[in-house]
Amino acid sequence: MEQMVVKVADGRSAGVDGFDAFVAARGDALWRSAWLLTGDRQLAEDLVQTALAKSWRAWTRVGPDSYEAYVRRVLFTTYISWWRRKWRGERPTAELPERTTTTVDTDARNDLVAALADLPRGQKAVVVLRYFEDLTEQQTADVLGINVGTVKSQCSRALTALRSSPHLRREDNDDE
Numbered sequence: 001m002e003q004m005v006v007k008v009a010d011g012r013s014a015g016v017d018g019f020d021a022f023v024a025a026r027g028d029a030l031w032r033s034a035w036l037l038t039g040d041r042q043l044a045e046d047l048v049q050t051a052l053a054k055s056w057r058a059w060t061r062v063g064p065d066s067y068e069a070y071v072r073r074v075l076f077t078t079y080i081s082w083w084r085r086k087w088r089g090e091r092p093t094a095e096l097p098e099r100t101t102t103t104v105d106t107d108a109r110n111d112l113v114a115a116l117a118d119l120p121r122g123q124k125a126v127v128v129l130r131y132f133e134d135l136t137e138q139q140t141a142d143v144l145g146i147n148v149g150t151v152k153s154q155c156s157r158a159l160t161a162l163r164s165s166p167h168l169r170r171e172d173n174d175d176e
Contacts, residue, residue, distance in 0.1 A: 039113045051075035115167040123158035
């Protein structure tokens with residue numbers, strides 16, 4: 001099999017090596033975004049793999065400064081197209097018997113995923129990009145292909161919904 005290599009502006013080679021390095025460096029962050037969107041580990045893996053496969057086809061056209069934005073845009077548009085299809089794929093009906101022990105507050109994480117699942121897909125995408133991926137309003141608008149004003153309004157509506165979400169309500173002081 002012939003290895004595809006392309007020279008980029010600064011003389012480094014991109015292509016298979018550049019793509020592999022990008023996936024190694026940013027794969028976990030992409031999976032985390034996908035998981036926050038889907039609420040399912042396997043579906044998140046499928047979403048990331050699909051987004052990376054779609055991105056690979058255009059890898060040589062995308063400049064090295066645009067790799068991250070391009071892949072994220074593909075990830076979010078793929079998520080939205082899956083949502084529109086209304087096919088959710090296979091869903092497990094029970095927990096697996098072997099569970100790993102971690103120090104992560106799984107109840108809080110599950111509550112957050114449940115609250116995010118209640119949001120409309122556009123609001124969920126904005127919240128994930130703004131607060132979990134720490135993108136600016138402009139960067140979020142660029143990734144989603146919407147106006148900055150739409151990002152602001154979707155974010156405001158999402159935060160209002162999350163504040164009133166029954167999944168995120170906790171008793172403030174159990175001692176009182």
